[in-house]
Amino acid sequence: MSKASLRETFEPLTTGVFKNNATFRLVLGTCPTLAVTTSALNGLSMGLATTFVLVCSNAIVSLLRNFIPRKVRIPAYILVIATFSTLVQMIMRKWLPDLYDSLGLFLSLVVVNCILLARAESFASLNPVIPSVLDGVGIGVGFTFSLTLLGFIRELLGTGCVFGFELSFLVEAGLPMTIFILPAGGFMVYGFMMVIFNVAVKAAEKKLAERKALKSGGGNA
Amino acid sequence: MPYVVLLVINAIFVNNFVLSRFLGICPFLGVSKKTETALGMGLAVIFVMGVASVITYAIDLALVAGGMEYLRTIVFILVIAALIQLVEIFVKRFSPSLYSALGVYLPLITTNCAVLGVAIMNVTELSEVNVLYAFVNGIASGIGFTIAILILAGIREKLEFADIPESFKGFPITLIAASIIAMSFAAFSGLSF
Numbered sequence: 376m377s378k379a380s381l382r383e384t385f386e387p388l389t390t391g392v393f394k395n396n397a398t399f400r401l402v403l404g405t406c407p408t409l410a411v412t413t414s415a416l417n418g419l420s421m422g423l424a425t426t427f428v429l430v431c432s433n434a435i436v437s438l439l440r441n442f443i444p445r446k447v448r449i450p451a452y453i454l455v456i457a458t459f460s461t462l463v464q465m466i467m468r469k470w471l472p473d474l475y476d477s478l479g480l481f482l483s484l485v486v487v488n489c490i491l492l493a494r495a496e497s498f499a500s501l502n503p504v505i506p507s508v509l510d511g512v513g514i515g516v517g518f519t520f521s522l523t524l525l526g527f528i529r530e531l532l533g534t535g536c537v538f539g540f541e542l543s544f545l546v547e548a549g550l551p552m553t554i555f556i557l558p559a560g561g562f563m564v565y566g567f568m569m570v571i572f573n574v575a576v577k578a579a580e581k582k583l584a585e586r587k588a589l590k591s592g593g594g595n596a
Numbered sequence: 597m598p599y600v601v602l603l604v605i606n607a608i609f610v611n612n613f614v615l616s617r618f619l620g621i622c623p624f625l626g627v628s629k630k631t632e633t634a635l636g637m638g639l640a641v642i643f644v645m646g647v648a649s650v651i652t653y654a655i656d657l658a659l660v661a662g663g664m665e666y667l668r669t670i671v672f673i674l675v676i677a678a679l680i681q682l683v684e685i686f687v688k689r690f691s692p693s694l695y696s697a698l699g700v701y702l703p704l705i706t707t708n709c710a711v712l713g714v715a716i717m718n719v720t721e722l723s724e725v726n727v728l729y730a731f732v733n734g735i736a737s738g739i740g741f742t743i744a745i746l747i748l749a750g751i752r753e754k755l756e757f758a759d760i761p762e763s764f765k766g767f768p769i770t771l772i773a774a775s776i777i778a779m780s781f782a783a784f785s786g787l788s789f
Contacts, residue, residue, distance in 0.1 A: 406619055461669050464666075484713060486669055558781075559782055560775070563775035
C-alpha cells in the first residue's frame with residue numbers, strides 16, 4: 376500500500392480525535408460528558424464503554440446498510456445500539472461492580488448518546504465496514520480522551536486527587552474547591568476547555584496550511 | 597399527599613434534571629437560542645415525559661413479573677420511540693394547533709436522554725412508587741427541564757448583543773452561562789428532605 380492511500384485509509388481515525396472531536400468540536404454526547412467526569416477514572420471508563428458500543432454498532436450498521444429500508448432506519452439503528460449497550464451494562468455489572476455503581480444511570484443512557492446515532496447515520500450507513508470501524512475507533516478515542524481530560528481537571532481542582540490518588544500537599548494547603556465536582560463546575564470547565572481546544576485546533580490548522588503553502592510555493596519556484 | 601409535594605419540589609428544584617442531574621443537555625444547548633422555541637421544546641418534553649412515565653411503569657411491572665429486568669433499556673427505548681411516533685400522529689389528527697406548536701420538537705425528543713432517564717429512574721430510584729408517583733415525577737421533571745431551558749434562552753437572547761471575545765462565541769459562552777445558572781440552583785440542594 377502506498378503512503379498516500381495508507382494515509383487516506385487512516386484518515387477517519389485522526390480526524391475523529393482532533394478535527395471532529397465529539398466533545399469539543401461536534402458538541403455531541405454532552406450529557407455523559409458532564410455527568411460522569413467527576414473523576415478521571417469515571418471519564419476513562421465511560422469513554423471506553425462508549426467506544427466499544429460505537430465500534431460494534433458502526434460495524435453492524437455498515438454491514439446491514441444495504442438491507443435496512445430508509446424509512447425504518449432510525450429504529451433499526453437504535454435497536455443495534457441498544458443491544459450493545461445492554462451487553463456492556465451486563466459485562467460491567469458482572470466484572471466491575473464498583474464502576475457499575477459509580478456510572479449508574481448513565482451506563483444505560485449510552486443508548487441515547489447522540490454520538491452513536493450521529494455516526495451511524497452520517498458515516499456507517501454510507502461507508503464500507505473497515506472505514507466505519509476506524510471512524511468508530513477515532514471518534515471513540517477522541518471522546519475517551521476528552522472525557523478523561525475533563526475528569527482529570529475536575530478531580531484535581533475539586534478534590535486534589537489524580538486518578539484517585541490524593542496529592543496531600545494540595546489538600547493540606549486547602550486548595551481543592553468542591554465547586555469543580557459539582558454541576559456548576561462541570562459546565563464551567565467544559566466551557567473553558569472548549570475555548571482552549573478551539574483555539575489550539577485553529578492555530579494548528581493555520582500552521583499546517585502555512586507550511587503547505589510554503590512547500591508548494593517553494594516547489595513552483 | 598406530602599410525598600407527592602416532595603416529589604414535585606425535588607424534581608423541579610433540588611434535583612433539576614438539566615442543572616444537577618445532567619440529563620437532556622443536548623436540547624438544552626441546542627434548542628435554547630430563542631425563548632419561543634425553548635418553550636415549545638419544554639412543553640413537548642413535559643407532555644412526552646408524563647405519558648412515557650406511565651407507560652414504561654406499566655411495562656416494567658410486566659418485565660419484573662417475567663424476571664426480565666435486563667431488557668429494560670432495549671424495551672424502554674423502543675417503547676419511547678414508538679410512543680413519540682404515536683403521539684405525533686395522534687396530536688396531528690386531533691389537535692392541529694398543538695401540533696403546529698410542538699411540530700418539529702416531537703421527533704427530536706426520541707434522542708433526549710431525559711425521557712429515558714426519567715423512565716429508568718421511576719422504576720429504580722424512587723423510594724415509593726406507583727402509577728401516580730411515576731406520572732407526577734415525569735411531569736415535574738419536565739417542568740424542571742422547561743424552567744432551565746427558558747432561563748438559558750432568555751440569557752442567550754441578551755448575549756446576542758454582548759461583546760464577546762471571538763473564541764468564546766457560541767457554545768463556550770453558553771456553557772459558562774449555564775454554569776452560573778447551575779450555581780444558583782445548587783443553593784436548593786440545602787433543601788434535603
